[in-house]
Amino acid sequence: MKRRNSKWLTLALLPPLAFSGCAGGLALAPVASIAVTGATKAAQASRPISESEEYYLGRAVAARIFSQYTLSRNTRLNHYVNEVGQTVARKSNRPQTFRGYHFGVLDTDELNAFACPGGLILITRGLVQTCESEDQLAAVLAHEVAHIAHRDGVNSVSKARWSEVLTAMGTQAVRQYGGVAGNLISLFEGSIDDVFKTMVVNGYSREAEFAADQEAVVTLQKAGYDPQALSQVLEKMMARQKDNAGGIFKTHPPTSVRLAKVKTTAPCASPPTANNRRQRFKEEVG
Template identity: 30%
Template sequence: MKAKLILLTVSLLSASLLVGCAKSPSGRQQLTLFSNSEMKQLGTQSFEQMKKEIPLSRDKKLNQYVQCVATHITAQVEKGYAIKTWEVVVFDSDQVNAFALPGGKIGVYRGLLNVATTQDQLASVIGHEVAHVLSEHGNERMSHAQLANAGLAVADVFSKESEYGGVAMSALGLGVQYGVLLPFSRTHESEADLFGLALMAKAGFDPRAAVQLWKNMAKASSGENPAEILSTHPSHKTRIDDLNAAMPTALKLQKQANSRPHCK
């Protein structure tokens, strides 16, 4: 039984590595095991569920403002990504957050606007979230989680026969969490920062606002962030340093933009 399970799992891992390789917009090798249609379905289902569970903002001006910023950002998405329309929703919640999902779904929480106080700062957030979708980070995260679970299943066969099986499994689970999954997430965040910076600049927004946004985020968090090594996000300082390093290129892209957004 053990031998069959091990053989099956190794075969699954080998096949996955052969058929699921792709490249991110930055040129990094990715493992993507799910099809675009599967990701779109998951994104759409999740979005519809959220709209049922979280109150939607009925503030017409607020919705128009967020829609305006998002439209300028999504207009920069190349046709090759096969997302023709984007649905934008403002959630009536104090949470400081936003997200984008496969299938062209964008959610912005009202509380974010207390931190992203200008159209350019909001554009940096929406650009970042759209960049996650275009970079297939959700697919990659799910793919790595699936392989991690397959590996844990094999290890569990051995651990059950050991006096210290439970301890070994806990240690292995912790190792997978902090040694594989979270570092990839920090990579995703950094990629989305830079890709999103380019998107907002191409749309005509001021890319320098991205730096100010993260200064606002650092102030709003009041030093409560976890240590970067245990976080799914880079530290505020790391993000700001990386954004500043990419700023000359972003400013050139903004200069080349055909228009300057005026979202109010």
């Protein structure tokens, strides 16, 4: 399982400049370039994960998700979800990431959504179809965008692990590809494990989930969507929970508790849902 991703991991380790670098030096030059940044080892070992590292970590996590799920071939649906997602992301408190936000639909009946570090957000067809309106879809996506904005994914990389990665990056011997670099890859792989396990198996903390819900309500309002839409979709999810014990229900606090919390914070005044959005949702999702 671990070895299967090793080729990808090698790419994931490369900073962006690697891709504009000289041909043939792909293995050596990028690793060396991240090794010699001028900072002391001690300073390096304590710095947070950068935006570009977050992006590559997210891509590696996404690769693992795609080993379990297939991206929907419904181009229109992917395009639509992307459009709604971009609208929400622009109004979030982190409108820009290293390579921007991307949204996709996973072809499964399961109810789930994943926010890969850096801005790739994947939502299952089952969860899209649980929504009854564009506003409700926007609510689910706004919750995921909030996870990106709060860096919940990268924050699940253990501090000890990241410190080891940075120390390995700072070692001069990393220039000799295959030596420390090999160790670096396995350390980086451990970081991916941390994020993947948190996102897909254990879930973020309850506090992180409630914070993402709160943030989603604010984002919905800023984007012109109904701030009550999150409560509405949580109610829909509760109704489907008894047949879907896994997925999002496994990694999130009880939906009833989320709903109660959201209801106490969402503004009472609910703007009318625009007819054109309702119509568009019906055409695209059915």
